[in-house]
Structure formats: C-alpha cells, structure tokens
Amino acid sequence: MEAKRDMDRLPLRERNKQRIIRRIVEAACTLFRAVGYERTTMDMIADKAEVSRGTLFNYFPTKTVLLLPFAGDLYEQYVQPEVHKYLETQPEMLDALRFLFLTIGEQILTHPDIEQALQQELHSPQSTMKAVISRIGFFDMLQALVSYGQQRGEVRADISVEKLAHYIGTLYVSLVRPMGDRERSPIGYTAEVETLLAFLRNALRS
Secondary structure, eight states, X not given: OHHHHHHHHSOHHHHHHHHHHHHHHHHHHHHHHHHOTTTOOHHHHHHHHTOOHHHHHXXXXXXXXXXXXXXXXXXXXXXXXXXXXXXXXXXXXXXXXXXXXXXXXIIIITSHHHHHHHHHHHTOTTOXXXXXXXXXXXXXXXXXXXXXXXXTTOSOSSSOHHXXXXXXXXXXXXXXXXXXXXXXXXXXXXXXXXXXXXXXXXXXXX
16 A cells, blocks of 8 residues: 555656556566576567567666566565564574575575576666665565564664664675675575674674
8 A cells, every 4th residue: 555655656657667667577577487587588578568678678678687576576475474474483583584594595596597686786886686675675674673683682772773784684685796606505505694693693782
C-alpha cells in the first residue's frame, strides 16, 4: 500500500517509466526461473514484457544487469521468510547474522552469474546496487537484527542502529568482491562469514 502511494506521488512520465521497469524485471525473473538464465535471451524478455528491444536495452543494457533484481526477488522469496522463522527461536544476534549471511550464500550466491553481476555492479561508476539493496530491504533486516541485539543486551548502544547496520552491511557486501583467480567455494564463503562474525563479536560490544 505504501509503495503504491509513493508511486502515485510521482509525475506521470516517471510512473510510466517505473511500470515499464517493473514489467521488464518481472518478465526476466519469470523466464530465469522457467528456462534458466543461459537460455533466456533479451528478445524473449522484451516479448514477455511487451516492450521493444530498444526500450529494453535503454533500461537494461545487458542481461547480466537483470540478475540484480532477480537476486532481490530470491532474497524476498527465500531469505527473508527463513530469517524471520529463525528469529522465533530467540537466537543470539550474531547467530541470527550468521543465519542471514549463510542463507544468502545458499539461496543467491550459489548462482555464479548472480555473483558475477554483483561483482560488476560493485565496481561500476553508475552502480544500481544501492537501489537494489534498498528495494529488497537488506539494510532494513540488518537494522532489525541490530535492534534485536540491543534489546538482548548483546550490542553496544552508544552508536545508532542505523550506523551499526550500515557498518555491518558494508563489511558483508565486501565478501562478494572479486577474489582474483580463486573460485569461491561454499567452504571458503563460510570461512569468510565466520571471520567477519569474529570481528563483529568484539566490535559490537560496548
């Protein structure tokens, strides 16, 4: 409902632009699920979204870029519900962070093309990463976990929830930066997460 009110406040041209983008993203996500990323072509996406090739390439110059909203879709569909369910067990805040990061790794980063898209965006001068992360509520989740930790007395209270969440998110996002010639393995990713959590265990204490 709130998103609809925000859309209604936009000028007509911007509303139309956002509707086209949403149609393209929904078409791409549907095709990625149905036939797979490799078999999906830009022509197929344009046809399903009912837009011209020119319009599609104007908004999304490469198919890889469309993996970012697809990653966001996976986050909303698979990661968020699992984290909320896990929080019902009243875990320690760092355990909740571990669960969040490992679930992202399992549900999203195991797709090599998604990781490549994230890496490209992190180094792009016109990155849309911030918009994608904002849309899927990643930092909202981090803020909720930090607030949860403060209520349990596990997290320092002399720094605002927003800043702590931003610090944690920035450190975590650095995990998906290119790793040189090494391929990222599930074991390697888990080890990086544990290193990050070991640092946060001390940094988040008052």
